[in-house]
Amino acid sequence: MEQLLDILRELHPETDFETETRLVDGGVLASFDIVMLITRIEEEFDVVIPAKDIVPENFNSAKALFALITRIGEQDD
Amino acid sequence: MKTVLDDLARQVKLRPDRPMFSDERETLTFSDVAARSDSFGSALLRRGASHEPILVFMPRGGAMIAAFFGVWKANCFYVPVDAEMGESRIRSVLDRVKPRFAIADDSATALLAACGFSGETLDANALLSEPADPAALEAAKEKTLDSDPAYLVFTSGSTGAPKGVVGVHRAVLDYAEQITKTLRADETDVFGMQAPLYVDACLKEILSALKCGSSVVLVPKKLFMTPVPLVEFLNAHRVTALCWVVPALTLISALHTFDAVVPQYLKTVAFGSEVMPPKQLKIWREHVKARYLNLYGPTECTGMSCFYEVDRDFDLGERVPIGRAFDNTEIFLIDENGSRADEGEIYIRGTCVCHGYYRDPERTKNAFVQNPLNPDYPETVYRTGDLGRRNGRGELEFLGRRDDQIKHMGHRIELGELEAAAKAVDGVDAACAVFDREKSVLGLVYTGAIEKTALLNALRSKIPEYLLPKRTAKADALPLTENGKTDRKAATLLLYK
Numbered sequence: 249m250e251q252l253l254d255i256l257r258e259l260h261p262e263t264d265f266e267t268e269t270r271l272v273d274g275g276v277l278a279s280f281d282i283v284m285l286i287t288r289i290e291e292e293f294d295v296v297i298p299a300k301d302i303v304p305e306n307f308n309s310a311k312a313l314f315a316l317i318t319r320i321g322e323q324d325d
Numbered sequence: 326m327k328t329v330l331d332d333l334a335r336q337v338k339l340r341p342d343r344p345m346f347s348d349e350r351e352t353l354t355f356s357d358v359a360a361r362s363d364s365f366g367s368a369l370l371r372r373g374a375s376h377e378p379i380l381v382f383m384p385r386g387g388a389m390i391a392a393f394f395g396v397w398k399a400n401c402f403y404v405p406v407d408a409e410m411g412e413s414r415i416r417s418v419l420d421r422v423k424p425r426f427a428i429a430d431d432s433a434t435a436l437l438a439a440c441g442f443s444g445e446t447l448d449a450n451a452l453l454s455e456p457a458d459p460a461a462l463e464a465a466k467e468k469t470l471d472s473d474p475a476y477l478v479f480t481s482g483s484t485g486a487p488k489g490v491v492g493v494h495r496a497v498l499d500y501a502e503q504i505t506k507t508l509r510a511d512e513t514d515v516f517g518m519q520a521p522l523y524v525d526a527c528l529k530e531i532l533s534a535l536k537c538g539s540s541v542v543l544v545p546k547k548l549f550m551t552p553v554p555l556v557e558f559l560n561a562h563r564v565t566a567l568c569w570v571v572p573a574l575t576l577i578s579a580l581h582t583f584d585a586v587v588p589q590y591l592k593t594v595a596f597g598s599e600v601m602p603p604k605q606l607k608i609w610r611e612h613v614k615a616r617y618l619n620l621y622g623p624t625e626c627t628g629m630s631c632f633y634e635v636d637r638d639f640d641l642g643e644r645v646p647i648g649r650a651f652d653n654t655e656i657f658l659i660d661e662n663g664s665r666a667d668e669g670e671i672y673i674r675g676t677c678v679c680h681g682y683y684r685d686p687e688r689t690k691n692a693f694v695q696n697p698l699n700p701d702y703p704e705t706v707y708r709t710g711d712l713g714r715r716n717g718r719g720e721l722e723f724l725g726r727r728d729d730q731i732k733h734m735g736h737r738i739e740l741g742e743l744e745a746a747a748k749a750v751d752g753v754d755a756a757c758a759v760f761d762r763e764k765s766v767l768g769l770v771y772t773g774a775i776e777k778t779a780l781l782n783a784l785r786s787k788i789p790e791y792l793l794p795k796r797t798a799k800a801d802a803l804p805l806t807e808n809g810k811t812d813r814k815a816a817t818l819l820l821y822k
């Protein structure tokens with residue numbers, strides 16, 4: 249989780265990612281931010297995030313995003 | 326024909342009930358748009374508007390475009406504004422233009438007041454219930470010249486103050502002809518519009534509708550974060566043509582979207598604003614059979630000026646060319662000696678060249694210059710600041726910039742604008758904006774007492790979101806070159822410390 253928070257903070261240091269739950273719906277993540285974010289996650293966590301999982305529910309909070317990464321990681325193993 | 330409004334009248338006769346613009350709130354047919362623009366135009370004339378800039382600040386949608394046409398019908402020129410531009414950009418627009426009238430909706434009215442707007446705000450919905458005044462509209466039409474301004478759109482300026490590009494009716498007429506020919510737009514096309522309405526990029530779709538009877542669906546901005554729903558949206562609306570900035574297309578191809586869903590109806594995929602990575606173009610071409618067009622052109626020359634239709638594969642390190650100039654436009658390259666060359670700065674000549682920058686003679690003089698190849702009579706051409714070359718096939722290639730302008734997230738950015746905004750924040754002593762091309766990261770290095778978080782929070786409300794740095798570093802001092810200028814290269818390294 250810390251690793252993910254680091255990636256997110258790098259993009260938007262002004263946001264409190266531990267409490268924010270409307271990253272997509274509230275417009276914290278800018279359009280096209282998502283490509284950079286996913287590329288970083290795929291590199292750092294060695295996972296491939298399927299396009300169908302790139303929906304607001306999975307990206308609105310750091311917690312939901314971490315759950316998604318964990319889920320994909322487990323399926324891969 | 327003096328303006329493209331004659332095309333609107335023609336389309337209303339041909340296909341009054343075809344949807345012209347659809348957005349999240351409503352669908353407007355060609356006759357709806359014409360009727361609304363008559364109301365807007367008549368309302369402006371009733372209030373004495375004449376040959377002057379009219380601010381239009383409404384939610385991105387068909388009604389806003391109808392307001393643009395209404396402004397033209399009143400023989401005025403529109404100045405589009407969007408909350409997305411950020412407060413400080415809106416303030417600079419107001420300072421420079423000082424419009425007497427703004428057409429705005431509820432949400433925009435408060436923001437305009439907060440930005441110090443001192444003119445009269447006209448409620449967009451209230452104007453629509455006012456009757457059209459055919460005699461006044463006809464009189465205004467007679468007074469309009471094709472050399473009159475059509476719009477002012479603002480683009481990033483290196484000193485921090487944005488530049489207001491004065492678009493001209495006859496250039497818009499010419500652009501309508503050239504862009505629709507290039508796109509092969511027709512009355513069966515449905516355009517999925519990505520562009521915001523406060524830049525000239527939206528003209529491609531608007532002019533295709535006016536000239537050819539195409540439909541335009543405005544793709545909601547929030548979909549450009551979720552590639553699968555985005556493509557599903559295109560399929561649900563049977564979208565046949567896209568004119569998108571490169572990051573919008575690569576959002577789809579880079580995130581494995583085609584494994585889940587593929588656009589079904591696309592015939593034309595045009596892109597521009599940034600260099601298309603060959604790898605992403607390859608993914609698109611493998612999955613979607615369509616005409617692919619690389620477009621190039623500065624706002625100062627009315628939309629796009631140049632195109633290349635993709636006719637071959639490109640290897641990883643290769644450049645996708647920008648091709649050749651539109652009909653009725655010439656693009657030429659000038660070397661350091663001021664002579665025509667196969668490699669040099671890109672100059673553009675033709676009807677497309679706009680009237681310069683609004684109330685800005687100094688910066689106009691630097692970019693709108695006498696044709697260096699013509700000593701015989703006055704001929705203004707536009708000096709782009711872009712560098713280009715002609716390749717072995719005779720195609721133009723874009724090589725980069727001769728200054729600190731960058732293209733990022735589909736927008737044209739002067740690093741100086743970000744620096745000026747940062748320096749205006751209390752607690753910042755010095756600031757240097759940098760762009761790491763390799764990682765495509767816009768960064769900011771600064772000195773001063775303020776913490777990073779506080780600085781970014783302060784910037785957030787002031788500048789457009791695409792101008793927000795993606796990496797910020799606080800330094801004890803900015804690195805300098807031997808000549809005492811800020812060393813951007815060295816500053817870039819500080820970002821990763």
